[in-house]
Amino acid sequence: MKANLGYLERNKNECMFEVENETVTRVIVVGETRHLVRLNVNEQNQMFVRFVNGFKTSKLDGAKVTAYIREWFDLNRDLTPFYEMANTDPLLKGPVQNFYGLRVIGVPDLFEALCWGILGQQINLAFAYTLKKQFVEKYGDSIEWSGRKYWIFPSYEQIAQLTPDDLAEIKMTRRKSEFIIGIAQLMASGELSKEKLLGLGSLKEAEKSLIKIRGIGPWTANYVLMRCLRFTSAFPIDDVGLHNSIKQVTAAERKPSKEELMAFSGKWDPWQAYATFYLWRVNY
Template identity: 90%
Template sequence: MEREVHIIDGWHIDNDCIIIDLPADFNMKANLAYLKRNKNECMFEVENETVTRVIVVGENRHLVRLNVNEQNQMIVRFVNGFKTSKPDGANVAAYIREWFDLDRDLTPFYKMAKADQLLKEPVQNFSGLRVIGVPDLFEALCWGILGQQINLAFAYTLKRQFVEKYGDFIEWSGRKYWIFPSHKQIAQLTPDDMAQIKMTRRKSEFIIGIAQLMASGELSKEKLLGLGSLKEAEKSLIKIRGIGPWTANYLLMRCLRFTSAFPIDDVGLHNSIKRLTSGEKKPSKEELLALSAKWAPWQAYATFYLWRVNY
């Protein structure tokens, strides 16, 4: 029986697998190293160079496993018995392309970074790394708020508590694969409802407030992107209770995909710069602004590569 193959914009369906053509400079091992940076991650699993996670498309929840073959193609297999349709295949492929930022031409970034005294070592060591995104706006905002003013390990612990308390899951082969809680569900809660999660009451208030804004339609990814510029989107975000410049730029970088987003107050960024320069003090704001100007319009990628130095 002849295999049915649908060719659509850099990906196709072949025997219920989605096959995504990858950029020549994509390096799966470099990206897996980022995905494996904390064993407490609950939104996906990485094992034997294969990623397993749930991708939600409308009312459908697809448990997928993805890896890269020798032809530099990402193979996406549906493991919960779903027969791939072209519309859902397109949406799953689009999610993965956004997650790994596959449609970005990084040639200008690499040209700039290889000539930069601070970036040349990270881009040489971690070449092929992409800014791994958080495509869902509510998940990205929650992750940004959970991570405020605490270390990364504790932030992962809080996320797991939050997801396992309010999220749903698909169980397969004796394991649970989690689905992030919806803003509609969280909008119905009070801070007292969230008291069992070891976050501050203020963070609970922030997350519930954001969920309510999204449930009412006042806040959406489409509206933020529709503002047309990083500055306008940043202004809109920092008007929201609980979102300051760091959280706003984290969201602009990892969800809204502005390459010039720059979380200037990020401690991990400061530590990386200290490490690479053998400095004793964290860089001053003036020094950071000077570096940022040299990296334009690739500040987000510069930051992501510098973060990679720390783990």
């Protein structure tokens, strides 16, 4: 769990959860009910979930919160084949030893994943976190507990009602505002959903469907495919952070070419998403 906590703590502007004393606190929404939960792991690597905001939790809600957490940390996946491959790969051997136990931390909500992907386009990670914080605190809701606010990501229903002028206070480009509102409207109309994308049955079909949407290119599509739709072979080949990490691991004087990236990723199949996530941790 320590490798995952290290990832979760990587930026002080993260607003969707809090990490303190190796305990993660966040709101998980089930239907109309907002559950404030705390997660920690004991020395036997067992995860404990505690509901802390006083609501009586039904067995069904408890099961749904548990399912959300398992998806968030990708706990249902056996990583043995990935580690067997990675330990023989020159690029991955060091990262998997340094960050052993790290899982692809997910963004289970499709609208949140798409917004995060669009916010992160063509800017550095620190500024992307700043934009997300501004967006969430402007349009999201929150639970107050023990003098602190715990935020809930804005709903697509709410954002679908806005115009780009409404988002002008947030320091994103007008085009990004248009993209996010357009996606919210597609989801509000039912044209776009996580269930529909998963129902397409393959990474390639889901990628094609995403790329047809204004504002979503191959990088954003593969980001969502790996972190929300959970395709382990998703590969954001144009990711600058990935290029920088490979350059550092190989001690090269230049970033890898597209042909080199394709050759690397072919050896990682079908674990390109995990390979990318571990390489990201080299620099982030």
